[in-house]
Amino acid sequence: MSTSMGNSLPVPSVQALASTFDSTSDIPERYIRPEAEAEPVADADEGFELPVIDLRLAQRSQEECDRLGRACEEWGFFQLVNHGVAEELVDKMKADIAEFFKLPLEEKEAYAQLPDGFEGYGQIFVKSEEQKLDWGDMITIFTRPHSVRKMRFWPTHPPTFRDTLDKYTSAVKDVTSCVLEVMARNLGLDSEVMTKTFKDHPQGVRINYYPPCPNTKKVIGHSPHSDATGLTILLQANDVQGLH
Structure with missing residues (x-):
């Protein structure tokens, strides 16, 4: 089985670069990203609350299973609790x-x-x-x-x-x-x-x-x-x- 996904050019370590900086240092041009300020990031204080899914409950509760389904459809992302790790x-x-x-x-x-x-x-x-x-x-x-x-x-x-x-x-x-099993059940599979x-x-x-x-x-x-x-x-x- 191949896991190759191409290659990448070597670049300097940002961690090493940052270790030489102080509050007055200029950021090298190659790292400056104008799009970083293009859109504000929404947070919980603005009414955006990330869905929280109880995996243990979702395995036995259709209601929690459906909540996971909605999180996948509406967000594509959710926080998982009671995951067993x-x-x-x-x-x-x-x-x-x-x-x-x-x-x-x-x-x-x-x-x-x-x-x-x-x-x-x-x-x-x-x-x-x-x-x-x-x-x-x-x-x-x-x-x-x-x-x-x-x-x-x-x-x-x-x-x-x-x-x-x-x-x-x-x-x-x-x-x-x-998680995949619960997703399948939500899809009726x-x-x-x-x-x-x-x-x-x-x-x-x-x-x-x-x-x-x-x-x-x-x-x-x-x-x-x-x-x-x-x-x-x-x-x-x-x-x-x-x-x-």
């Missing part, structure tokens, strides 16, 4: 992610992308030297099935990273199956139709890091996009706002 495992995944990005640049670059792909540490979808860049770094790893794993891209620091990622992505796989459809599809993890910026109104952490996946499970690693 242990809080300790979620906290450990967040901690290991934070520790990885605290590593010196040369240690992170040991997991750098190769010229023929974008798995590993580095930016994605950078196709020209003139292209505007996102204000963020990332590491992309394919995790399932085991046959697609390339362990050279799996960080060994912190020492628990690999084990934590394996356990966390296994738990997320179970959550994904449950057999509960196994969706899970069978995505059974052999690869699972990938993209970990994003957005360094502090002296002028956040001029940059974009991650360009607007549509994920080329069946379902995205998002873990917000801290309380810094910005998702929209």
Whole structure:
């Protein structure tokens, strides 16, 4: 099974760049995005409340199942609670992610992308030297099935990273199956139709890091996009706002 989705030109680490900045520093032209100020971001204070879905309840309640269906139709996005992933495992995944990005640049670059792909540490979808860049770094790893794993891209620091990622992505796989089953039921399909459809599809993890910026109104952490996946499970690693 191939997980190749093209390649990306190497670009400097934004985290390393940001570490040299102070409040008076000028942002390099390549990171300045006029569209960042084009539209205000709506928040909960303006009456926009993200749907919250209780997965455990949705598995046995038609009412909650229907709420999930409406969230998919009207938002395409929702917050999931009672998903069954242990809080300790979620906290450990967040901690290991934070520790990885605290590593010196040369240690992170040991997991750098190769010229023929974008798995590993580095930016994605950078196709020209003139292209505007996102204000963020990332590491992309394919995790399932085991046959697609390339362990050279799996960080060994912190020492628990690999084990934590394996356990966390296994738990997320179970959550994904449950969500797909509820979605199928809401659509009036057999509960196994969706899970069978995505059974052999690869699972990938993209970990994003957005360094502090002296002028956040001029940059974009991650360009607007549509994920080329069946379902995205998002873990917000801290309380810094910005998702929209």
